[in-house]
């Protein structure tokens with residue numbers, strides 16, 4: 225049996241941290257699963273790390289289906305979450321449901337969508353029809369042309385309050401998990417304390433229920449300027465499985481992220 229959302233919910237109740245990485249293919253999926261990762265995210269970040277694009281906006285539904293199938297074939301224990309790509313869910317709850325069904329059929333157990341209250345109806349529509357939804361707030365890369373850059377979100381009193389409200393609305397609408405990207409650690413802590421669903425942070429401090437990183441980033445493979453929230457786990461490891469095991473241990477022990485990796 226694969227890890228279920230219920231298992232992750234129980235981990236939150238027993239204060240066990242959840243360790244997640246992105247994954248896009250069968251070989252890495254098997255390695256990550258055997259190294260103790262709780263869930264895999266087939267992220268639309270594959271647009272950046274696999275396709276060499278500057279944004280995630282050109283990733284297609286077919287791309288996400290292809291990579292979800294690969295990850296599903298490489299695993300039998302971990303929970304698989306797949307990003308719905310830009311354009312595949314924003315138009316209407318009905319469109320979102322139609323496309324989410326294809327992602328679930330490809331082997332994901334949960335879909336992730338970006339956005340706050342604007343996505344509340346869609347979250348409710350999908351969850352009521354049997355599709356678990358992970359919401360994603362804070363830095364939402366599919367809104368890049370609005371945000372004007374990959375910048376810290378929720379750093380004013382007003383925007384922090386808005387994000388807390390968005391989180392509550394998404395939980396109330398049925399979201400089973402919440403990803404919080406690039407927000408102050410203090411705000412992420414407050415949201416985590418307020419909600420009962422698992423909160424998964426990336427650049428959101430170590431008070432979240434769990435953490436996610438892009439696998440290529442934590443293996444030190446990504447080129448260019450390294451965002452603050454990334455730690456290269458290959459520096460102290462002899463192999464990829466060892467680096468992933470160290471990531472899992474560091475997340476579980478609350479050692480990652482430390483103050484140098486948060487805002």
Ligand SMILES: Nc1nc(=O)c2c([nH]1)NC[C@@H]1CN(c3ccc(C(=O)N[C@@H](CCC(=O)O)C(=O)O)cc3)CN21
Pocket residue numbers: 268269272273280363365374375376406427438440441446450451452453
């Ligand atoms: N390889 C990769 N890793 C990611 O984490 C990632 C992707 N791709 N693609 C989609 C989005 C884009 N993301 C990004 C990209 C850059 C920053 C960044 O440069 N952040 C700086 C500035 C923060 C600030 O001062 O406001 C940082 O130091 O963290 C953050 C998130 C996160 N996601």
Ligand SMILES: CC(C)C(=O)C(=O)O
Pocket residue numbers: 246265266267268269270307403405426436437438
């Ligand atoms: C960075 C994570 C949360 C993501 O959405 C992705 O990998 O696409």
Ligand SMILES: [Mg+2]
Pocket residue numbers: 267268269280307
């Ligand atoms: Mg994404």
